[in-house]
Amino acid sequence: MIALAVAGLVSAPAFAQSNVTVYGVADAAVGFGGHGDNDFSGIVSGVLSGSRIGFKGTEDLGNGLKAVFTVEQGFDIGNGNEHIAGKQFSRQAFVGLGGSFGTVSLGRQYAPGYFFNYDAVLGALVSPQSILSSNGGLTITPNSAARWDNSVAYTGSFSGLTARAIYSMNAVETDPNPNDDDAYGLSLDYANGPLSVGGVYQVVQNNAEDQQEWGIGAGYDFGVVKLTGSYQAFDGLGFVKGAEGDLWQVGLIVPVGAAGNVHLAYGEYDRDDLNNRGAESWTVAYTHALSKRTTAYVGYNSTENESGTNGFGLVAGSTGDLGDDSDLFVVGLRHTF
Template sequence: MQAKTAAMVAGAVASIALTGQVFAQSNVSIYGIADNGVEIINNASSAANANNTLTRLSSGNLSGSRLGFRGNEDLGGGLKAVFILEAGIGLDTGTSLQGGRMFGRQALIGLQGQWGNLYLGRQNSMMLEWMSKYNTMDNATWSAKVHDGAFSDRMDNAIKYTQKFGAVEMATYYSTNYNGQESSDSAKVGRQYGLGLQYRGEGFGMAALYDQKQGTTLATKDNADKHLTLGARYKFGKAEVLGGYLTRRQQALGVADVRTNMVWIGGSYQITGPLQLSASLYHTDRKNSNQDPTSVIAMAKYALSKRTDLYLIASYASNKDNASQAQTLGVNGFNSNVAAGKNQFGTMAGIRHTF
């Protein structure tokens, strides 16, 4: 009996040890960002008054608030299986963002190896993954995406491939329908694809990306929204300079093409260990129109620790007096809480914690 018991115990210990070895090959982590603050903007439009001052809590000002799960498994021979499930959360209301999706920021699985990285699922376009990094505000609420929402693009039903060659990285992606279900009616409906190159050297980086979207219905399948974006950054000492150029062409059947060019430049400086100051200037030139808005965004960020920081951001959006509502730029984007033809000033202060 004692021998049988000893054998059972030895078997259980061996089983636990084997299980531990299996788990040791896998790595799963939970991570997130909690970011919330107060936003105040003037000349905010409403049904009753076009000159309101709007004060509200605003989530994800500096970084989108999120809860994520990330993992990988070593398959041997330099090959890994990876996954990301990342949910966007509005801390002001506790609701799911990205249209109410459970994992609206990212939901993907893939393989990584010496041959490159292949990902399948809902994921960032390279406008978000790369090009938003070439302005001082990254993908903050007030950033380059105020002038062009493509800087914050995510894609449903997407396949992405990336590969690095030293300091050079290439990426290409294709979505069978970037914002919904695939269509059997046409090979064009809802398609999105892109191709880019990036160089990240010591203190210097630059990237170029072409991105194109087709219309999301059978009637608009031949409509196209095309972006060609260039960005560069240079860091020296405690300072960094960032800038870029974007040219966009929107094509729709039966109407003239809409062409816009956007330029931006900015910089940041680490005043002390915890205190950083930064500012950016953005300008959009809409061809065959004099309604060309400009915005300036400045920020002071103070790190209380490696995980928690305070921030104060100010933004000013300048428009022509005769700008239509659709072409009026507010601090939160075109036709967003701003009265037609008005300039707008806004400020936000908040706290961000990462874990």
């Protein structure tokens, strides 16, 4: 008992100074849809936001300097499985130093393209930009392709301007040539009242061909409606010379009362090379804030694949589903804590 009391006296001040926060998202929906001959019905995890649990903290080091850290694990709320098998903190894991200059951090982190969100469906699972960028193999996306291992990152915000930069060493874990698989990116975003604009550039290196991407986006809130849109272009997709193309999307958000929003978005993806691929995607959704932490939602997405294209959409297709459409209807709830 004496030993426990002494241990408590010693550890209590250290725990208070560490300022650790436990946080997370629990997001699940009932979904119904299909892709060609494949039908789907079941629980869909992370429709508005990926389900996760995380720990973050800061320590004041004096003279305006602070230590920061974040470790965050994603999971499938439908079955409890890891977001990415074998990764204990698959979403983020970093430590760094922050101050008036911004924050410099080391670890597994978001590339600037993760924050490229000029999207009326807010980067949700049912967003056309999310679907097309993820299925199209892009790293400017609100998905796992924009989480880079072994990276050094910088974030700084100054009078409405936010700058992000990252350099990742050995970004592609499966690359057979680890001496030429680094990645880097840079973005600038400016927000002032109803206006938001930004641009991003990212490169993933490879011995055969570098994959290069860039994008620009903007949004303007008129009060009765908010308009958003973005354009992305790429070259060397999948490290294939001549594999180039683009992705564009537009949308709007219409407030309904004090707590609701209607979201509409449409996007197209085109790839030009020997394996031409293309798809169109549109979404209509409604979100309703039941409280500051809980949001109910309903949404429908339809993704149309061009002839010879397979795999674009939220429901997996079969080998014989070339050119077939994918659609998904969801009704769900997101709670943040």
